[in-house]
Amino acid sequence: MKVVGKRVPLAMEILVIIPAYNEAHSIGEVISQVRSSAPEADIIVVDDGSTDATATIAQAAGAFVVSLPNNLGIGGAMQTGYIFAAETGYDIAVQVDGDGQHDPTEICDLINAMEEYQADVVIGSRYIEDRGYITPFLRGVGIFILAYIVSLIIRQRVTDTTSGFRAVNRRVIEFCAREYPHDYPEPESVVLFRRAGFCVREIPVTMNPRYGGQSSITPMRSFYYMVKVLLAIFIGLLRRVP
C-alpha cells in the first residue's frame, strides 16, 4: 500500500486495462494487487480468447471482464479496453500486463507523473534507473536498438519502448480507440503518440520477473518482432499524421 500523500485525486475516473491471454495463474493476484493499490480505479480485463479459467477468475476477483470471441493479439485486446474506456467516459486509462510483471503500487506514480509533467502519456521504464531488472542479452540488444531508433524518430530520448505499463489521459484514450497498432503495439504506439502531438514521458519503475507463463515473445519470434515493428514504424512514417 502507498502512503496517503500518493493517492490520486478522487474526481478522476480511472480505468485499469489488463489484457490477458491464458493468464489464469497470475490474473487473480494482479487484480487484487491493483485493487489494493488503486482502490478508486475500475478494472477491465480483456480476455483475448483464453482457453483457461482467466475470465472466471478475473470476474471473481472483481474486474469487469470483456471476453473476445477470437484471439486478436495484444494490440486488438488493448484497443478493446480503450474503446470501452472511451465509451464509458473514463478520464485516465492505465495499461497493466496480466502476467504480474508490473507493480500495481506504481500505478499512482504513473498517474501523478501525468499531472506533474503535464504529460498525455506516461510510460513506466525499466531502464531509466537500474532497479535490478535483468534482461536476457539478446532481448536487451533488441530493446536497445528499438529504443534508439524510436528516440531518433520522435526526437526525444526514450529508454523502454516495449514497456506495456502506461497511463494515458482522455485525449489519448479517444485516439487509441480509433487508431491502435496491431501485433506488437508498444514501440509503434510511442511513435504514433508523438506524431499525433501528445506529450510522452517516461518514469522509472520496477518490473518483476513474471509469476508464471511465458513472454509472448519467444526467441524464435524475436526476429519477426523486430522486423515487423520496424516495418510498421517506418511505413507509418510515410502515412499522414493520424
Next chain:
Amino acid sequence: MRKVEMVMILGSVGLLLIVLELVRQRRLKEEYSLLWLLTAVVLLALSLWRSSLDLIAQLMGIFYPPTALFVIGFGFVLLLLLYFSTIISQLSGQNNSLTQRLAILDWRVQQLEEQIHGPVSQFDRNQKM
C-alpha cells in the same frame, strides 16, 4: 494452327467459362470476378490475335512468342494475389472491430441481465449459450 495455339485458346476460354459460371452460381462476387475476367479476356485475345502476341514478344525480347503469353499470364496472377491480399487485410480489420464490438456488447448485455435478474453465474451463462 499449331498445337500450342490450340492449348492457349482452349485454356483461356476454359478460364473465362469457369469464372462466368462461378459468378452465375453466386460463388464468386462480381466485384472480385472483374480482375479474373480481365485476365481471361486478355489471354484469349492474345492467343487468337497471333500477330499482336508476336509483336509483344518482340518488344519484350522474347524469342518464342507463346512464352510471352505465360509471362503476361504470370503478371496477372501476381496482380490477383496482391489484390486478394488487400482484401484479406481489409476483412481481418473488419473482423477485428466486429470482435471488439461483440465483446463489449456482450458485457453490456450481461450487466443488464444482472440488473434485471440478479447475478448470473458464468456457468449458467455458458449453459444458456
